[in-house]
Amino acid sequence: MANGSRQAAWEFFGAELKRRRENAGITQVELGSRVFVSGGYIGQFEQAIRKPQLDVAQRIDESLQTDGIFERMWRQLIKEQRYADYFAHAAELERLATKICDWEPSVIPGLLQTPGYTRALVVATHPFATDEFIEERVTARGERSEILKDATRPEYWAIVHETVLRMPVGGPQVTAEALEHVASLARRRKVVLQVLPFSAGAPANNGSLRLMEFDDAPPTAYTETSFSGSLLDDPAVVKRASRAYDLIRGAALSPDASLTLIESAAEDLRRCTSTT
DSSP: OOHHHHHHHHHHHHHHHHHHHHHTTOOHHHHHHHHTSOHHHHHHHHTTSSOOOHHHHHHHHHHHTOTTHHHHHHHHHHHTOSSOHHHHHHHHHHTTOSEEEEEESSSOOGGGOOHHHHHHHHHHHOTTOOHHHHHHHHHHHHHHGGGGTSTTOOEEEEEEEHHHHHSOTTSHHHHHHHHHHHHHHHHTTSOEEEEEOGGGOSOSOSSEEEEEEOSSSOOEEEEEOSSOEEEEOOHHHHHHHHHHHHHHHHHSOOHHHHHHHHHHHHHHHHHHHHTO
């Protein structure tokens, strides 16, 4: 399903939700209290700004007595999504965040990747995939990065381990181009970027970590390993994740020193390319 038709389908979901809610004679706030979200969330569902999670869609069906229609629509739309199930909701929240803080110990964060770098990662994890599958993943990740070009883009912080600068994903030239792209974004103040050097020792968190803040909702944390991810909204857990991020940030190089190291690593990779 193309991105435009997918959005149109979510808009239909929202319009149908609004129609059935109003026919039942209840307000957004009342429906929200029944399904354990805020009235503002219901409004965002109806405007197709935010997508509900499955359990919320199921509770909407129960509250409005709609015989499972919202669950069925949800499952069909999610079935057609371009992201892994465990990341899909995090990708939706990404568009709504006012601040995003990423920590990546092994690869360049998705929002900062170049097409060539993304393609190399996809091929590494799906060695028997078709070209169509690979390009779909590359396009989807590239579309996510568009939020950094928006005038209302979120405040974006990223910390990467020095390993990211030294590992030639897709070969030295591909990684050099990717690092130069990252450096360019940092120089244009699209991102505040830091590097955790080898000399810092063990990081406070071994897997990737993302913190997201919003205008109208509590902050969330997202953690990911190679085959699964978890979106965390329990305040105590988010607080622990934020503390881990602060510890990593405190051990990382300054943004200026990090930029110098990134550009130096890119030059080293370019030299490897020129001597082969």
